[in-house]
Amino acid sequence: MVGIHLKTLIFERSELDHLVETLKRRDYKVIGPLLRGGAIVYDEITNTSSLPIGWTDERSNGKYRLKNRDDAVVFDWTVGPQSWKRFLFPPIQKIFATHKRPKGIDLPNTKKQPVQETVPAKYAFLGVRPCDLHAIAVQDKVFLGGPYRDPVYERKRSGNFIIAVNCRQAGGTCFCASMGTGPKATSGFDIALTEVLEGKRHYFIVEVGTELGGEVLKSLKCLKATDENLAALKEICEKTTQQMGRSLDTTNLKSILYQNSEHPRWESTASRCLTCANCTMVCPTCFCATIEDVTDLSGKQAERMRKWDSCFTLDFSYIHGGSVRASTKARYRQWVTHKLASWVDQFGTLGCVGCGRCITWCPVGIDITEEVRTIRENQS
Amino acid sequence: MATDPELLSLKVDYKWNPMLPWPFQIRRVKHETEDTFTIELQPLGALEEFAYQPGQFNMLYVYGVGEIPISISGDPANPRVLVHTTRAVGTVTKAMDKMKRGDILGIRGPYGTPWPIDQANGSDVVFVAGGIGLAPLRPALYEVVAHRELYGKVVLLYGTRTPLDVLFRQELENWRARFDLEIYVTVDRAMTGWRGNVGVVTNLIPRAPFDPRNTMAFVCGPEIMMRFTAMELHKRGVDNEHIFVSMERNMKCAIGLCGHCQFGSVFVCKDGPVFRYSEIKEMLVKWEI
Structure with a gap:
């Protein structure tokens, strides 16, 4: 290189x-x-x-x-x-x-x-x-x-x-x-x-x-x-x-993930995922944020704070009537699909840089490279 | 991957920071139905007018409580008055419901894609509204009525829960009295004295007077209602490319930066809220996307 x-x-x-x-x-x-x-x-x-x-x-x-x-x-x-x-x-x-x-x-x-x-x-x-x-x-x-x-x-x-x-x-x-x-x-x-x-x-x-x-x-x-x-x-x-012991094959990945949105692997990984949001907090590209409007005790001063947010929380997709992504499966799928597929449509680049932080800091050790490989090799 | 140096040249313009709301004063609060209300606002300070296009929305900030997206429901021909109609259901809308003439709200906007009314020139126009979904369609109705000669048949199909929940009732009655507008209303549950239609709004589509081969349809309501309406319109012969829907998602920033409003690969705040049905058809049938 x-x-x-x-x-x-x-x-x-x-x-x-x-x-x-x-x-x-x-x-x-x-x-x-x-x-x-x-x-x-x-x-x-x-x-x-x-x-x-x-x-x-x-x-x-x-x-x-x-x-x-x-x-x-x-x-x-x-x-x-x-x-x-x-x-x-x-x-x-x-x-x-x-x-x-x-x-x-x-x-x-x-x-x-x-x-x-x-x-x-x-x-x-x-x-x-x-x-x-x-x-x-x-x-x-x-x-x-x-x-x-x-x-x-x-x-x-x-x-x-x-x-x-x-x-x-x-x-x-x-x-x-x-x-x-x-x-x-x-x-x-x-x-x-x-x-x-x-x-x-x-x-x-x-x-x-x-x-x-x-x-x-x-x-x-x-x-x-x-x-x-x-x-x-x-x-x-x-x-x-x-x-380097791990690899992620990105060939055709966008269409593979879009086409496999109902792959059974999402459900089985969801049974391990704690929706703790660690992966999104350590990810160097995750950019989601929420807004908190707060006042002091007297109510005379108000501030707006922007805080990191995660697509793994229920609140993230809440609209009147309930959360759009209520299940863990939907939230895990959203994160992976965003990183490796829709990010490309949105910003012209993958949202993953291969740093491996999400694997290291996942309390149950979910490995994004393994998830993608499993879906790629067992397409529905 | 290197960053384009153009992106990094410092361009901060403090005069117009898209994250800061502008002060607007409430001129009038009108309670439309038991749980819906309309507020009329006028800009304070540096702004004199507030120009927008039908279908766009604003972020409305109630001091210390929070900020939410609400579609504009007023007449775009009158940019001196900003009108929003909403249902009091959440923390912010309930606080807004208690506000009075003279109170100040923070406004950011207008944001999002408009109803592409210009594309309807020369064709029939069908509006299909479900519940509070009539509010984001009203600016488009005003515009079509103001330039009535540009269009063929103009039809509004409106479904609501009960006769008491009919929004903008006086205005609908006035429009209905005209000979060049077709207004049909249906309710989920009727009560004594109601002589109109009962049932879901999609039931009105097969009988509505429009030429499906030459029609533009603008649809707004709950997601499931929009999905079935689009299917019914298509069944009647309307091209999927001629059907437009307005999506709703959680929004915090409205400028494509907070990530909340993602719907598959699009951001509802900046790529929508108005989408061509043919472009999001596949995503509408995916559960929890």
């Missing part, structure tokens, strides 16, 4: 600190991986000491465990329960606040003046996996590509600096290779890193994706990548692809 990039460089492990410092100097809020609550999550970092150095994750159906390694590799883990979506499309977001006056209410549009909002700090994301790069591109289509653009997402997404990290190993639930989304980043990043540990030498191969990426790297001590470095990069990505 050839990357669309401007040039390839290398820098030593110690330069990673300079990268974070450079970004901070350029007024970026640097978000990176760190250990919290027994998982690798994303939050603001100030230097590289908080990165999950020497840690790796083990993932399988319904299982996620961290394990200590005996080396100082920084990025030898795949994806945890969170994704970058929580920064671009926050789990809870205030849409507006309004006040009660003696006569009437103050709505934001009452004033002829445009609503002034402080421009948030620009985000720099450190450690975006190739699958998650694709997830961001998918959400860009959802939130920015339609007749209405999401103003919240638009603000938070603008001016992002993205540092992708190619995967040195495949996680137990990964299937990005079959989805064409990994394990190597090909576009959508400012710079992409590949970590190499050779004996005592610890360095990063850096692919430059944008002019800005190249400019930021000027503050770092970089060397031109040699043929040996390029060979190492290729070898690492090929090894990861070979390691």
